[in-house]
Amino acid sequence: MKSKTVLVTGASSGIGEAFAYECAKRGANLILVARSEDSLSNIATKINELYPVDTNFIPMDLSVEGSAQKLFDKTKEMGIEVEILINNAGFGKWGSFESFTLETYRDMLQLNINTLTELCYLFLPEMRLKKTGGIINVASGAALMPVPYAGVYSASKSYVLNFSEALHNELQGTGVTVTCLCPGGTKTNFAEVANNQVKVDESIYETAEYVAQVGLEGFLSQKSYVLSGKQKWALVLLSRLLSRAQLLRLSGKVFKRIVSNEKT
Template identity: 75%
Template sequence: MKSKTVLITGASSGIGEAFAHECANKGANLILVARSQVGLAEVSKKIQEKYQVQVALIAMDLSVEGAAQELFQQTKDKELDVDILINNAGFGKWGRFEDFDLRTYKGMLQLNINTLTELCYLYLGGMKIKRSGGIINVASGAALMPVPYAGVYSASKSYVLNFSEALYNELEETGVTVTCLCPSGTKTNFAAVANNEVSVDEKQYETAEHVAKVGLHGFLANRSYVLSGKQKMLLSILPRFLSRSKLLKLSGKIFKKIVNNKKIGLMEGR
């Protein structure tokens, strides 16, 4: 990855920030994207003090329509050639379906699905011409099963997983890799965004640094998807041994209790 250019969305904190440090440690130059200019500046300062790499910052809200095209145009205008795209930006809401308004859900779907898809489409062409590089799409452990009380979020992450794996297969002979990272519980500010009334069981959570390492290792090993976190074995085994109806009943029972008790024990976070 030395001297390659990596674009990371949602890079001002959590898994995105961890990815930035991991890539810089391997000698990659960075384009960091997030809503917070202040947050991006803080991350950039830490990285440039520690690593001899170039860091470009772009502050923008990717949950609005047209943001992907605007970001692509900005990188073109700055003559920044993207070798690796890490689609990390995303958010979810945790509670009963009707607890949140449609505007919130539209923003979630725009960011988690539409912007991610558009960014893959826009940057993929250059990668195919060079026959190198690739994409890491960050989904969630919630992509592996229906999750009542986070239905829109889990459905959006199922899209990311299925889309990423399909694209991986399409690109097998092009030199371009697509890896989907599915984290389970991760110590970030995701829980605060998902529902600020819900507390977090820290013992169930993995560090963002570990999750980024797992994701990057999987990408460099040409894996179509990787799981991370302390619940990864459970998440990978249950869908294999339970019918869809039994899995749904179990999932609903667990997450209804979580919501009613105002406590998250199995939730990916960014």
């Protein structure tokens, strides 16, 4: 990673912030992107104090149509060539389908799916030309199954997983890698944003630092996808052993309890 330029979306907190520190530790230069300018500025200052790397930040709302092109153009204006793209920005909502506005779902789909796809499309040609670098797309353990009470979110992350795996295969032999990171529960602001009434059991959650390390190591060993999370093997096993109907009943039961704050 030394001297590579890495663009991290959603770098103002959580897993994206942890990716930024982990990449800087390994000698990479950074472009940090999110909406919160102050947080990005503070993180960039701290990273520059700790590591001898160049850290730039671009405040931007990536749920706005056309923002991917705007971000790409901005990097060109700055004379920066992105060698590794980490598509991490995303959010979910936990609750019954109709309890959130259409506007919220539009933003979620624009951010989790459209902007992510467009950024891959825009930054990939340079990577292909240089025959190096690649992309880490952040999906979720929820990508492995339909999740009632988080239906739009889990479906958006299934898209990210399927799209990333397909691209990984298309790019074999080009020197460019695409890895999908599927985190399980991770201690970040995610749950608060998803539903601040829900009390999550943080004892089964991983730290953002650990999850970012799993993602980077998976990418550096050219895996098509990697899972993190204390229950990852149970998740994989259940998604392979149970019929879709059984899996749906189970995830529905578990998530109904989660959103009603009952013990699971």
